[in-house]
Amino acid sequence: MPIKKSDLYASIWKSCDELRGGMDASQYKDYVLTLLFLKYVSDKYAGDPSALLLIPNGSTFDDMVELKGNPEIGDKINKQIIAPIAEANDLRGVIDLTDFNDDEKRGTGKEKVNRLSNLIGIFQDANLDFGQNRAGDDDLLGDAYEYLMRNFATESGKSKGQFYTPSEVSRILAKVIGVESADSPSLTAYDPTAGSGSLILKVADEAPVDITIYGQEMDVATTALAKMNMVLHNRPEAVHDIMRGNTLADPKFTEQGSLKRFDFVVANPPFSYKAWTNGLDPENDPYNRFEGFGIPPSKNGDYAFLLHIVKSLKNTGTAAVILPHGVLFRGNAEGTIRKNLIERGYIKGIIGLPANLFYGTGIPACILVLDKEQAGSREGIFMIDGSEGYLKDGNKNR
Template identity: 70%
Template sequence: MAIKKSDLYSSLWASCDELRGGMDASQYKDYVLTMLFVKYVSDKYAGKNDLIVVPEGASFEDMIALKGKDSIGDDINKKILRPLFAANGLEGSMELVDFNDDDKLGSGQEKIDRLSKLIAIFENPALNFKNNRAEDDDILGDAYEYLMRHFATESGKSKGQFYTPAEVSRILAKVLDVDKADVPSYTAYDPTCGSGSLLLKVAEEAPNGLTIYGQEKDIATKGLAIMNMWLHGYPEATIYGKNTLANPQTTDEDGNLKRFDFVVANPPFSLKNWSNGIAPLQDEYKRFQGYGVPPEKNGDYAFLLHILASLKSTGKGAVILPHGVLFRGNAEAGIRQNIIERKWIKGIIGLPANLFYGTGIPACILVIDKEHSESRTGIFMIDASKGFIKDGNKNRLREQDLHKIVDVFNNQWELAKYSRLVPFEEIEKNEYNLNIPRYIDTQEDEDIQDLNAHLNGGIPQKDIDDLQAYWEVYPNLRKELFTPIREGYSKLNVAKGDIKETIFNHPDFLSYNTQLDTLFAEFKEANLPEMNAIDEDTKPKAFIKQIAEDLLQRYANKPLIGRYEVYQHLMNYWGATLKDDVYMLVEEGWVAKVQRIIEKNNRGKEVDKGWTCELIPKALVINTYLAEEQQALEALQGELETTQAERSSLEEEHSGDDGAFGSLDKINKAEVTRVSKELKAEAQPQQTAMAAEPDAAYGDKLVTDLQVAKKWLKLYTKEANLKKDIKAAEAELDKNTLAQYGKLTEAEVRKLVVEDKWLASLYADMQTEIDGISQRLANRIKELAARYEHTLNELDTETLDLENKVTAHLEKMGLVWN
């Protein structure tokens, strides 16, 4: 079976649980990620003469043999990790996590058990990387990102700085023109590289990779970066240690700073002790010369100046910094002016608050481009602060937010309340203050109350005109909804309760829906061949990019419906379902494999919970091939619900003190049978009459109660029989469904997966987006109608009338107001 990311993630996180009790997240991440690293390189490279060497005796299989041994911790260190790193030239360049640390892992049997269980988790078949056929398989990368994100979440603010959210990293990578770097000799550098994920995102954008350099002062995090490079196919990447500002390691033969084509960074925000070990005015690398020295207790500009000094004259950079760098005064204001005057800042992207794990404050991306500074006339600014989704206690950029930012920036699109090119002259007039709200007003227009409408009635024409985007699409709908009553004001022609129905049934609305249906049908027709062509050579990332970009372009510039919102529906489905399906098809082909569901009960015993098919849900097969059986089952279920409702109604009606069930603590078969027998004995004289006329109404309470009890028992018996019939029908349907899976041809599998599952789900999502268009229009019209429904005179009259009625009631009660 292909590795499902959901299985992979759950397995990896289970490994974290094994260590959770002994240390916090910032420590146990090192053990889990090291284990992941050993497992991956063993599966991929053991026994091969490749970029990564796995020495004999130092593979994951050899680690399995250590389970349960008294020396397991020491053996992992000496027999697995050290030989593995030494064979690849990394001995001494990274600090090995200590698998023999009694303080963290416990001592004696506790440590043996903990490490043995940890190894066992990585033996899970879901973690088999040997047979992955997808060339651009990013499941491991996703897993690594997943773990890093969770580790950062659990580590808290002070220890979350080693991780830059993947969405933000991708923005940096995509605004640097890295895609034009067509040979791997182009260089990329991150002076505060952390675990290296940002550098890898940049390299991913280059068609043939890049030559990677990074520096990270934290030794353990540096080790993670090296492993991360290996895991992603960059074992030759150079990752240095030490403090970048005090001891930059990227120097040339003459001792000068090495210059790079691309520099990216997410340095620690507002570092207090940045100048430790540095004499800025005598800095041998001249990083502050001509700019100024940053404040002693704030290192943001120190990192920015280091980045500028590390860029070639044609270099491009992107750095994440707190918003304060845009507007803080004193020494920083002077540095900012000096940088702006060189015209090196191409753009500024304002991000939402609370994206990062190290801080909750909002940040921005400064995009540097030295190459085109001579022709630059201004700085392109984007305020993307409102585009995000809540994710636990953090905010997260969605795919639509990321794509919009990148498209707008790279195309320099000027959008109202979102982006504009700010001329240098305007920036100079603002004393080189770059605070984004000075240049982009994102405030929503105020919804103003119209006093004339409140006094004289009618809906203001201005409010109706504000809905012009809708009237351009529904030109006749406006005339049907509104009629002018005086200059500047109109009346609503339909009742408030009929607004939504009027819109949804209007020919203009139906016509536009048809246009959008046609648009989706065209998307379907264009992409069906690509979807049906998935095979072992398919590259999943290229596949989703192709169909997603096609969808995005088809919905571009369509009125009322946002193309990025449509795009997000597809990307949501990719993350939840489509991605796993595509990898499964690449690995296994167009085969609907079924598998048993085995779960452990409370006693640890394995229990068979039936079967499932990951690729094709049972409902699709049933609806397509066994619809009649399903309908018959649903009929039985409906009859059962009716019977249960009838019995519940009978119980409720006759549960009072005088009812047939009034004396019962519980209403069940045994109790009702007992009561029925007692009533039958007491009401014996009337039994003959009841037998002769069973439907007759008898006034005697005993006879009535006996009829109720008999009816309850009859319903109970019917209910029990229906449950048996339903169980038998479910078993028969399940058996026939399983048999049907075995009969499916490859063509049938393709249709079920592509058309009935993927495209049907995506179409349903599109419909919710389309329905939302008219829902928004209907809600706004309802709001306006309710606001101006009554004039102030009408409200005054109604108020006076109510006051008079209250006074009259009080007078009748003998209360008179003086």
């Protein structure tokens, strides 16, 4: 029976109450989502030698339950539960980044023992049996991540919600690139700012065949989240195609010194990223991403990400990118780049989105739809005003 989201959210809320003492909201997610992952893979795969993931003896969630009350519970979770699963499934640097024995965050002595024991107890809830549940269309980690950001962004004062693309927006991007017409597993999709992986997974879900997906993410913890999300969606093969690093300065997907090219690209880059030139000399870009278009302003990376995407598209490829409205009308260097993109016919359409959709910013955004295959014969650009198409959801729009 599928997990009820209401049960999942209630458990997350209780978990965060247990964790409040030493951390702010931006850190809660690492512990809660790691524990959610461990519970999920244990329920799904423990005792099945042919399963997608191997859960070693002594490392199941039931074994974690046996640690409740143990004076060394934090150390044993790290070494007896997480480390063997990471080792057996080549997930080192993914699920072992969160330290359950961190005295600074978890407290010391009896306080730490009680907190971790209570945290495990919350996930013992009979309503959270993932054994018969398939992730299917439900982005369990992504939904949990969005829930955490929605409830704690104001508390934390430093929301990391920009790393999650709301599912409704992800669905639009997946549909406008035409991935539903994919007819071969050899087709590829790429997200250069992958965040939690929810967007590229939505693209894969829309495809009628199992296309190959790739992603790159700069944040260490968020890269781990994306890799866990791949496993939760029965795509463990994609774990090693989610890479960590700065996409602009150090793109991980290259072929013979050039950027690898993809059939489909989707992205929700950080809006107006000021530090986009860190580690990169745009005048001497080894991948020639700005050649023929112009170099974006040094303190605004919107067009830097867009030109990276253009260069990463095959000549028959399509892309959809979320960017702030400013890309449509800002002048100077950006005006020149925009003019060159339009003259080459690469911009197929523009969809205006409602304001206040994303966590971490309330500014209005748009979706730029790119299409290289029909660029030579393009005579116009379709425009859709979706700015009023939303529902209020607390202090956010959906």
